[in-house]
Structure formats: structure tokens, C-alpha cells
Amino acid sequence: MNYWEDPGPGCGVLPPRAALRSDAPRLSLNGQWRFRLSPSVGATGFEEVDFDDSDWAWLPVPSSWPMHGHGSPAYTNQKYPFSVDPPYVPDENPTGDHRLVFELPSEWSGSTVLRFDGVDSCARVWLNGVELGVTRGSRLPAEFAVGGVLRPGRNVLAVRVHQWSSGSYLEDQDMWWLPGIFRDVTLIARPVDADVFVHADYVDGAGVLMVESAPGAVVRIPSLDVVVPCGETVTIPGVEPWSAEVPRLYDAVVELPGERVELRIGFRTVEIVDGVLRVNGRRVLFHGVNRHEHDPVFGRAVPAERMREELLVMKRHNINAIRTSHYPPDTRLLELCDELGFWVMDECDYESHGFMLIDWKGNPADDPRFLDASLDRMRRTVERDKNHPSVVMWSLGNEAGVGSNLTAMAEWTRDRDPSRPLHYEGDLSCADVDVYSRMYASHAEVEAIGKRAEKPLEDPALDARRRSMPFVLCEYSHAGGNGPGGLPEYEALFDTYERCQGGFLWEWMEHGILRPDGSYGYGGDFGEELHDGTYVLDGLVFPDLTPQPVLAEVRKVYEPVRLSVAGDVLTITNRYAVLDTSHLSLHWEIADEGEVVARGPLTLPVVPPGRSATVQLPDLPPLQNRERWLTIRAVLTNNTPWAPAGHEIASTQSLLTTPTDAPAPRPGKQPIRQAEDLVLGSGRFDGRTGRLVGLGGWEVAHVPLELWRAPTQHDARTWDASTLDRKARWANAGLDRLQYRTVSVDAAGDELTVVTMVGAAATDARVLTTYTWRTDGGRLTADVEVEPLGEWKVPWARLGVTFGVPAGFHGLTWFGLGPGQAYPDSRSAARIGRYTSTIDDFQIPYLYPQENGARGDVRWAELFGTAGTLRLTGAPHFALTVRRWTTAELAAAEHPADLTPSDRVWITLDALQHGLGSPTSGAPILPPHDLQPRRHRFRFSLG
Ligand code: IPT
Numbered sequence: 001m002n003y004w005e006d007p008g009p010g011c012g013v014l015p016p017r018a019a020l021r022s023d024a025p026r027l028s029l030n031g032q033w034r035f036r037l038s039p040s041v042g043a044t045g046f047e048e049v050d051f052d053d054s055d056w057a058w059l060p061v062p063s064s065w066p067m068h069g070h071g072s073p074a075y076t077n078q079k080y081p082f083s084v085d086p087p088y089v090p091d092e093n094p095t096g097d098h099r100l101v102f103e104l105p106s107e108w109s110g111s112t113v114l115r116f117d118g119v120d121s122c123a124r125v126w127l128n129g130v131e132l133g134v135t136r137g138s139r140l141p142a143e144f145a146v147g148g149v150l151r152p153g154r155n156v157l158a159v160r161v162h163q164w165s166s167g168s169y170l171e172d173q174d175m176w177w178l179p180g181i182f183r184d185v186t187l188i189a190r191p192v193d194a195d196v197f198v199h200a201d202y203v204d205g206a207g208v209l210m211v212e213s214a215p216g217a218v219v220r221i222p223s224l225d226v227v228v229p230c231g232e233t234v235t236i237p238g239v240e241p242w243s244a245e246v247p248r249l250y251d252a253v254v255e256l257p258g259e260r261v262e263l264r265i266g267f268r269t270v271e272i273v274d275g276v277l278r279v280n281g282r283r284v285l286f287h288g289v290n291r292h293e294h295d296p297v298f299g300r301a302v303p304a305e306r307m308r309e310e311l312l313v314m315k316r317h318n319i320n321a322i323r324t325s326h327y328p329p330d331t332r333l334l335e336l337c338d339e340l341g342f343w344v345m346d347e348c349d350y351e352s353h354g355f356m357l358i359d360w361k362g363n364p365a366d367d368p369r370f371l372d373a374s375l376d377r378m379r380r381t382v383e384r385d386k387n388h389p390s391v392v393m394w395s396l397g398n399e400a401g402v403g404s405n406l407t408a409m410a411e412w413t414r415d416r417d418p419s420r421p422l423h424y425e426g427d428l429s430c431a432d433v434d435v436y437s438r439m440y441a442s443h444a445e446v447e448a449i450g451k452r453a454e455k456p457l458e459d460p461a462l463d464a465r466r467r468s469m470p471f472v473l474c475e476y477s478h479a480g481g482n483g484p485g486g487l488p489e490y491e492a493l494f495d496t497y498e499r500c501q502g503g504f505l506w507e508w509m510e511h512g513i514l515r516p517d518g519s520y521g522y523g524g525d526f527g528e529e530l531h532d533g534t535y536v537l538d539g540l541v542f543p544d545l546t547p548q549p550v551l552a553e554v555r556k557v558y559e560p561v562r563l564s565v566a567g568d569v570l571t572i573t574n575r576y577a578v579l580d581t582s583h584l585s586l587h588w589e590i591a592d593e594g595e596v597v598a599r600g601p602l603t604l605p606v607v608p609p610g611r612s613a614t615v616q617l618p619d620l621p622p623l624q625n626r627e628r629w630l631t632i633r634a635v636l637t638n639n640t641p642w643a644p645a646g647h648e649i650a651s652t653q654s655l656l657t658t659p660t661d662a663p664a665p666r667p668g669k670q671p672i673r674q675a676e677d678l679v680l681g682s683g684r685f686d687g688r689t690g691r692l693v694g695l696g697g698w699e700v701a702h703v704p705l706e707l708w709r710a711p712t713q714h715d716a717r718t719w720d721a722s723t724l725d726r727k728a729r730w731a732n733a734g735l736d737r738l739q740y741r742t743v744s745v746d747a748a749g750d751e752l753t754v755v756t757m758v759g760a761a762a763t764d765a766r767v768l769t770t771y772t773w774r775t776d777g778g779r780l781t782a783d784v785e786v787e788p789l790g791e792w793k794v795p796w797a798r799l800g801v802t803f804g805v806p807a808g809f810h811g812l813t814w815f816g817l818g819p820g821q822a823y824p825d826s827r828s829a830a831r832i833g834r835y836t837s838t839i840d841d842f843q844i845p846y847l848y849p850q851e852n853g854a855r856g857d858v859r860w861a862e863l864f865g866t867a868g869t870l871r872l873t874g875a876p877h878f879a880l881t882v883r884r885w886t887t888a889e890l891a892a893a894e895h896p897a898d899l900t901p902s903d904r905v906w907i908t909l910d911a912l913q914h915g916l917g918s919p920t921s922g923a924p925i926l927p928p929h930d931l932q933p934r935r936h937r938f939r940f941s942l943g
Pocket residue numbers: 077173174326398399439440475478506920921
């Protein structure tokens with residue numbers, strides 16, 4: 001059998017141990033290596049010390065080689081990109097041979113290990129022509145003893161990396177296939193072969209510490225005056241516990257013979273009590289994200305600065321938890337999680353999702369040939385990461401079905417580290433785990449689970465066991481493209497049901513890959529035969545870490561302090577587990593029609609976690625007949641390691657006064673016929689169709705009714721393969737190709753009434769649309785009434801009116817929700833105010849173009865530019881999109897660069913909109929956000 005197809009773990013590798021910082025001499029072997037890519041596995045010989053590699057390419061290590069022009073990235077979600085025949089892989093097995101010549105410093109001594117922190121997917125390693133062994137398990141470290149082979153002076157390291165191996169069957173995560181030596185390579189001189197295992201509990205206000213290590217080793221915590229031999233348990237009164245909210249770490253040292261290991265110890269105890277997961281006695285609520293390791297330029301070799309930046313962006317958006325989907329991350333990430341404060345679910349590098357497509361037949365998770373490799377992966381995960389206080393749960397893997405190897409992994413873990421609960425979602429019986437977890441359960445199902453009233457398992461004992469477990473959503477609210485909607489409704493369930501301890505949004509980052517032309521590629525952009533297209537674009541942040549609009553929604557929904565105003569009283573509810581409110585300050589602001597008229601500080605009482613308090617609001621300036629809003633914000637009082645003083649943590653807005661209705665427009669002019677046209681005030685209408693063709697001096701295009709939008713990624717997919725997605729249903733119903741038939745155009749008195757029948761080919765589903773136009777001499781006002789007729793079988797994407805105006809408008813100011821977009825089911829973060837933007841910045845550049853950027857509840861908007869000023873008003877309020885291309889052009893584009901400005905600006909006023917939802921992965925859109933055809937009236941004015 002070829003070694004890369006051996007289903008067992010690697011060979012020649014040392015037993016796994018913790019990732020440790022110590023003063024042991026280290027030599028980083030990162031840098032420029034020689035590299036040769038072959039399409040399949042060729043002859044060896046390149047490992048020889050004298051092999052001439054001078055015509056090979058240079059490649060940085062660590063790297064994912066397809067990101068450096070060798071081969072191409074390829075994206076599949078579940079499908080294996082090779083024939084499913086475990087443990088075998090095709091002959092076409094891209095193989096990267098790597099060579100490095102390095103000098104060993106003359107003072108180097110001691111028994112030395114060669115450490116690889118991550119190689120995808122199988123490596124055979126030689127030093128100075130001598131084979132050291134083979135490693136598999138891409139996102140896991142492997143160490144080889146090199147003592148006898150390492151020489152003073154010149155050394156030659158040769159590594160052959162195969163893209164495919166038996167390990168690939170266990171690494172079918174939903175992400176790019178990116179082979180390479182993608183994490184650090186280091187030589188470490190370790191005088192003793194000792195591991196360190198820190199047990200640091202927090203019990204009744206004291207730290208309970210026991211460090212396992214080599215005989216004779218001692219642990220010191222200077223700031224606590226602790227000096228204790230390893231192996232002994234010591235109780236330390238008065239320690240501060242570690243939590244994601246207060247990540248208190250104590251610097252410690254373990255003195256081994258000849259080596260000082262530096263540790264950062266966090267005292268904390270994770271328990272499940274009465275079916276609730278608690279840390280240090282407090283129920284925790286996971287406001288989490290699933291985080292993959294991805295960089296748009298470097299692939300899986302993520303620069304350390306980027307990891308920190310990712311975590312800072314998370315902290316600033318009230319995210320407190322990370323599931324390391326679906327493999328252990330770079331260990332530096334966990335160090336940062338310890339330091340900045342995150343609850344981490346650390347997941348093993350283990351997924352065999354592609355077997356689902358063949359009904360799990362032959363699943364390696366249930367194949368004894370893969371038992372040792374399965375155990376090896378779990379061991380390497382736990383041993384590497386066991387000392388991190390941030391890791392509060394182990395996860396056996398993701399989407400690997402059910403199988404005896406998973407059971408063995410669970411048993412080993414339970415035995416090795418009973419201090420952390422076990423997680424695995426793929427086995428509904430939860431037989432091997434401590435936490436009931438689901439992905440993408442609908443709101444209704446989560447509610448049933450919250451009540452411990454879920455559908456029973458067949459086995460009563462397993463059912464009783466599962467029913468007594470805490471519940472998490474290991475994935476929820478898939479963020480594909482523009483979405484998801486429905487977050488506040490999940491959050492309300494987490495608040496209501498103690499058992500529902502939050503979850504992890506899918507997913508943190510869009511895995512777009514930067515291409516030479518500056519655009520981001522997704523599945524299919526790299527010549528893949530088989531791929532899953534845009535499904536790799538499903539993050540809360542763009543690949544450059546710029547927040548997508550939904551991240552503002554996440555921040556609002558996850559706010560750890562809730563503010564609410566009733567009358568002249570503000571209620572503050574502290575949702576933190578540990579922190580009181582003393583680190584926050586309150587500010588209020590009053591704005592009349594978006595213009596700030598007063599602001600000031602407000603005293604915030606110290607509210608303990610889990611409690612509420614009220615504050616009397618100050619006297620307000622005298623009312624005017626303008627729409628008045630009160631905004632209250634809770635901000636950080638002082639700088640923190642992750643955000644400056646003044647950073648907003650929570651907010652609320654309430655309407656104080658609504659102006660009395662403006663009087664109905666006084667008729668100023670009557671419609672007059674001029675040649676083929678009808679003229680009403682500043683408006684010119686086509687006399688035959690009744691459509692607006694001119695306004696003031698501008699030529700106007702007018703679409704009387706729109707029911708379609710450029711489908712979002714969520715519109716274009718369903719969970720349940722037996723149902724059609726909205727994009728297809730809308731296309732079948734012809735919402736994207738509406739036809740318009742003028743029924744009547746009547747000028748009578750001071751009104752122009754235009755009746756249009758709107759429908760699509762091959763169906764009787766129509767909408768009778770009646771416009772009644774008036775003018776007060778200056779502005780044109782339309783009262784619009786729509787009435788669905790015939791049989792409607794699909795929801796509408798929108799109910800809107802579109803105008804094309806000259807391209808000479810470049811910006812706009814509006815009074816309504818902002819500054820970002822707002823859709824019916826994703827608008828928590830938007831606040832009523834007066835905002836200004838350019839038309840270009842009004843767009844959200846989703847990597848796959850789709851409906852975007854609608855501002856909600858707009859009362860009025862003014863477009864400005866060289867073309868002049870155009871004011872729009874609506875009653876009730878409308879949603880506004882303004883673009884330099886049409887909806888059809890937006891829908892046809894595959895990348896943002898396909899969108900080119902036309903000779904018009906297209907303005908759509910939506911009286912109603914369909915929500916965003918998140919049906920891509922299961923949960924149906926909640927009514928009433930699923931815009932069902934209905935009678936509706938609205939009014940807007942132009943001028
Ligand atoms: C789920 C996967 O666990 C995750 O990796 C990602 O692919 C996600 O889907 C995308 O929606 S599995 C899916 C069958 C719910």
C-alpha cells in the first residue's frame with residue numbers, strides 16, 4: 001500500500017504534547033524553500049543531500065502552494081473531488097517537493113525535534129537524506145526526533161507533500177482545498193522530553209492548581225507567591241477567575257531540568273449543573289461565530305497580525321465565542337483568545353461529509369481501519385490545546401455521521417480531560433457527548449428544545465439523557481451574501497429558555513480569494529471541474545475583514561446590556577455573565593428630523609450581572625412640530641485592549657413626537673394635454689401609457705410597478721431539495737419579466753389617473769395598479785393602489801416603483817433608517833437619522849452581486865449633483881435603493897466588476913419588501929417577512 005493511502009496515523013512521529021512557549025532554543029525554518037510541483041507522485045531522490053534543486057522554483061514556507069501560482073485552489077462543500085474509495089486516492093495527486101538548506105548554529109545542542117504545525121494533507125520528511133517519517137492530519141502538529149541526523153553546519157531538509165491522502169477522507173470540510181506546508185516549521189532543542197498539563201480550577205472563590213509535568217519540575221506564579229512542585233495540588237485563595245468577559249491570566253513558569261516553560265494560567269471551572277452549562281458557577285450565553293482559517297492572499301497560511309485583527313473586530317461586535325470550525329486553529333489564535341477573552345469550542349480536524357451523499361456507506365468514522373487515525377487526531381487536538389483557559393469545550397469534529405471511531409474519540413477525551421464537556425453535532429442521539437447541539441434548527445424547533453419538549457428519541461434512556469443536556473446551535477443563521485435575517489428572534493429564545501445557551505453564527509469570514517485583477521474569486525473561478533460556487537461566500541466580514549452590514553445587526557442583537565425607554569424612564573438590563581456595568585457610560589441625544597438639538601451624559605447605576613435598574617431621563621427641550629427621536633447609547637468609559645473609550649456597546653432609540661400630518665397637497669394645477677403628452681405641474685406624462693417621462697428639466701424613465709429583486713444568495717437556494725428556491729419560483733412566475741398594459745389614462749379635474757395591469761406571460765396572476773397624480777404647483781404626488789388578481793402562488797420580492805433619472809446625480813441625503821441597509825428582518829442596528837452618502841457608497845459590494853443597500857423607513861431623500869436636486873418623500877415610509885445600473889443588470893452580474901455605470905441613476909422606492917431570511921441552511925423565513933401578495937396603498941412625491 002502507498003504510504004499516503006495508509007488509513008492509519010503517520011509514522012515516526014513523537015507522541016503529541018502541549019504547544020508550549022519556553023526558553024528552549026528554537027530555529028525557525030520558515031522562509032524561502034525550493035519547490036517543485038508534480039501532477040502525480042513521481043520518483044524520489046530529491047531528498048539526497050547533494051540533489052541539484054537549482055532549477056526549482058522558490059516558495060515561501062509556510063504557504064498554501066496554489067496561492068503562489070502552483071496549481072489552483074478548488075472549492076467543494078461536501079463533495080469529495082475524487083472517487084470515493086477509501087483509503088485510496090487518484091494517481092492524479094498533486095505532489096509538492098520542498099527542499100531547504102539551513103545552517104545549524106554552532107552553539108546548538110540538546111536533543112532536537114523538528115516540528116510542523118500544519119501540513120496539508122500528507123508529508124514524508126527527510127533530514128540529510130535520512131527518512132524521519134510520515135504525517136497526516138493537516139491542521140495538527142507533528143514532531144520528529146532529529147537528534148542523530150542533525151549535523152553542525154549545513155543540513156538539508158526535504159519534504160514531499162501530497163495533496164490527497166487517506167487523511168483527505170477525514171478532511172472534507174466546506175472550504176478551499178489548499179495543499180501545502182501552511183504553518184510554521186521549527187527546530188526545537190528540548191533537554192527533556194516532558195509535557196505540561198495545567199489543571200486550574202476556580203472553586204468557592206479560590207484557585208485550585210495542579211500542573212502535571214516531569215518529575216522534579218516546579219511551577220511558580222510570582223504574582224500569587226505560589227511555588228509548588230508539579231503533581232501537587234494547591235489551593236490559592238483570592239484569585240480572580242478567568243472568563244471571556246474578564247480574561248484574567250496569571251503569568252507562570254514551569255521549571256523543568258534545563259528548560260523554563262512560560263504559561264499564562266486562567267482559573268476557571270466548566271460544569272453542567274441541572275442541564276445548564278456554567279463557567280465559574282454562571283450560565284454562559286454563547287454569542288459565537290464559526291471561524292475558519294482563511295486569508296484572501298495566503299490561503300490557509302494566515303498571518304498572525306490578521307488573527308489578532310479578526311478577534312478585535314469580533315470583540316467590537318459583541319461576539320464572545322468561537323467555534324474553531326472545523327479543525328484546531330493556529331495555536332496563536334488560542335493564545336489571543338485567552339488574552340482577549342473568548343469562549344472557545346475547539347474542534348478536531350475531522351469531517352467526512354461527502355459520505356452523506358452516498359448515504360454514509362463506508363463512512364471512515366465507522367470503519368475500523370480508520371480507528372487509529374481518528375484517535376490520533378483527537379489526541380493531537382487535546383494534547384496541543386489542553387492548557388488554554390479559553391477552550392471550554394472539545395468538539396469531536398463536524399459532519400462525520402455516526403460511528404464507533406467517534407465513540408472511541410469521545411471515550412479517550414473524557415478519560416484524558418474530564419474538565420471540559422464534549423460536543424459533536426452529527427449524532428442526534430448525543431450518546432457520546434455532554435451537550436445537545438444542532439445546526440440550523442428553526443426558531444420553532446429551538447423553542448421546543450428550550451422547553452425540553454423536543455421530539456423524543458426512540459431509546460427512552462438516551463432521550464432522557466439528551467433532554468437533560470444544555471443546548472447550543474453549533475451553526476445557525478447562515479450568512480450567505482446579503483443576510484441572514486431573523487437574528488433577534490433567536491436571541492429572544494436564548495433569553496427565554498435557560499437551556500438555550502446561544503450558538504455560533506455561520507460563519508465569520510467570506511472565503512473569497514483575491515485575483516490578480518483585484519476581484520475576489522469563489523468556487524468555479526479557478527477552473528474547477530466540480531465546485532459549489534458562491535457557497536463559500538457566507539461570512540459576516542468580507543475577506544479583507546471589512547464588516548458586512550449584518551455584522552452591525554449582530555452587534556446590536558448580541559449587546560450585553562439592553563436599554564429600553566418607557567415614558568421618561570430608561571431601563572438597563574445587564575446581560576453579562578460576570579461584568580457589572582461600571583465600565584460603561586451613558587449618553588443621550590435628541591434629534592428633530594435628524595438634527596441634533598440636545599445631548600448629554602446620563603448617570604449609569606452599577607447594575608450587577610443578570611439584574612436591571614432604571615434611570616429617570618432628563619428634562620427635554622421644548623417640542624417642535626418635527627419628528628423627534630431620543631437615542632441613548634452605552635459606551636466604554638475607558639480604553640480596552642480591543643476598543644477605545646467611547647466605543648458603543650449598546651443603544652436604544654425611541655420616538656418622542658410625530659409631527660402633525662402635513663396638509664394634503666393643495667391642487668395647484670390641472671393636467672393639460674400637449675401634443676402626445678399630458679403635463680401636470682412639473683411632470684410630463686406619456687399620453688398613451690400614463691407613465692412619467694419628464695420631471696422639471698429631466699428626462700425620466702418610469703416603471704410603474706416592480707415585484708422582483710436581484711436574487712440574494714439566500715433567494716437562490718433552499719435547504720429542502722424537494723422545494724424550489726425563491727429565485728426559481730420568481731422566475732417561473734415571471735416577476736423578472738413583467739408586462740404592462742395600460743388600462744386607462746384619465747385627466748379629470750386636478751387629477752391624472754392612470755390604471756395599469758401588470759402581469760407576466762403564461763399566468764393569470766396580475767396586479768391592477770392605479771396611480772392618482774396631483775400637484776400643488778411644485779411637487780408631484782402619486783397615490784398608488786395595488787390589487788393582486790388571479791392566482792398568486794409566489795411571494796413578492798418587493799412592491800416598488802422605479803424611476804430612471806439622469807446620471808448627473810452623485811449623492812443623496814435622507815431622513816430615515818441608516819446609516820447602513822435595513823431589511824424587514826434585519827434592521828435592529830439601523831437608527832432613524834439624517835444621513836448623507838455618495839451613490840457609489842450606497843452600494844454594498846457583495847462578492848456575488850445581489851440585492852443590497854436598501855435604506856429602510858425613509859421619510860424623505862434628496863439626490864444631488866450636477867443634475868440639480870431631486871426630493872422624494874413617502875407616506876408611509878419607503879425603502880430606498882439608488883443605483884447606477886438596473887435590477888436586471890445587478891442580477892446578471894457574477895462579480896462586482898461586471899457592473900458598469902449606465903447613463904442613468906435608477907431609484908426604486910419600495911412600499912414593501914421581502915425579508916432576507918436564511919433559508920440556505922434550513923430555517924424558514926419568519927412571517928410576516930415573507931411578503932405575500934396583498935392589496936396595498938401608498939403615496940410618494942417627487943420634485
Ligand atoms: C454545514 C457544515 O457543517 C458547514 O461546514 C457548512 O458547510 C454549512 O453547512 C454551510 O451551510 S452542514 C449542512 C448540511 C447544514
